[in-house]
Amino acid sequence: MFQRRRKKYRLLDDPELVAQYKADGDSDSFGVLYERYGHLVMGVCLKYLKDEFEAEDLTSKIFEELGQKIRKHTIDNFKGWLYQVTRNECLMFLRRHKPYFVRGEQLQLAATEENNSKPDVEIQLTLLEHALPRLKSDQEKCLRLFYLEDKSYNEVSSLLQMDLKQVKSAIQNGKRNLKIILTQNDEFRQPAQ
Numbered sequence: 001m002f003q004r005r006r007k008k009y010r011l012l013d014d015p016e017l018v019a020q021y022k023a024d025g026d027s028d029s030f031g032v033l034y035e036r037y038g039h040l041v042m043g044v045c046l047k048y049l050k051d052e053f054e055a056e057d058l059t060s061k062i063f064e065e066l067g068q069k070i071r072k073h074t075i076d077n078f079k080g081w082l083y084q085v086t087r088n089e090c091l092m093f094l095r096r097h098k099p100y101f102v103r104g105e106q107l108q109l110a111a112t113e114e115n116n117s118k119p120d121v122e123i124q125l126t127l128l129e130h131a132l133p134r135l136k137s138d139q140e141k142c143l144r145l146f147y148l149e150d151k152s153y154n155e156v157s158s159l160l161q162m163d164l165k166q167v168k169s170a171i172q173n174g175k176r177n178l179k180i181i182l183t184q185n186d187e188f189r190q191p192a193q
Contacts, residue, residue: 009028009029009032010032010035012032014033014077014078015075015078017029017030017032017078018033018070018075018078021033021067021071022070022071025067030066030067033078034063037078037079038059040079040082040083040086041059041062041063041082041086042056042059044083044086044087044090045058045059045062045086045089045090047090048087048090048091048093048094049090049093049094054093058093061089062085062086062089066082066085069085088152092150095147096150127182128178128182131178131181131182132144132178135174135177135178135181136170136173136174136177138162138170139170139171139173139174139177141160141170142162142170142174143170143171143174143175143178145159145160146167146171153167153171156171
């Protein structure tokens with residue numbers, strides 16, 4: 001019987017599966033979504049975390065919490081939405097567990113692997129603290145809340161009473177401007193050792 005029901009759900013497209021799950025919390029519709037996209041979530045987790053065991057754990061956590069998120073959000077493109085949810089979870093994981101070695105588009109706060117000493121990290125954090133006030137006020141506030149206080153986009157938006165798009169834009173522009181400040185101003189360059 002379960003195979004027949006699951007087969008019926010496999011014929012549905014993503015919006016229909018999401019609607020079915022929202023309507024009655026049917027585990028078969030959720031199971032089909034997992035079958036379709038479990039490998040995508042695992043792949044994104046591996047890309048960011050670079051560790052198979054951590055990626056498996058985070059994939060499990062994402063799918064454990066996914067049911068609640070599906071019910072709370074309006075989802076137009078499930079695959080794109082799931083990718084963003086996964087990416088955000090990976091970045092939050094990295095901020096919590098590897099705060100001085102954040103990959104990808106994140107702020108480069110850590111020393112390189114070849115030169116990974118505590119004084120270098122402290123120097124970079126000090127330089128960052130001095131450079132942040134040179135940003136526009138909204139960029140500085142958003143970066144502080146998002147990176148240093150580990151707030152989500154929604155939390156930053158709520159705290160600063162800014163639109164979510166404005167928050168994302170301020171963070172993106174702030175990162176770019178911070179990089180410019182740190183690389184082009186002599187006072188922020190680290191002394192040669």
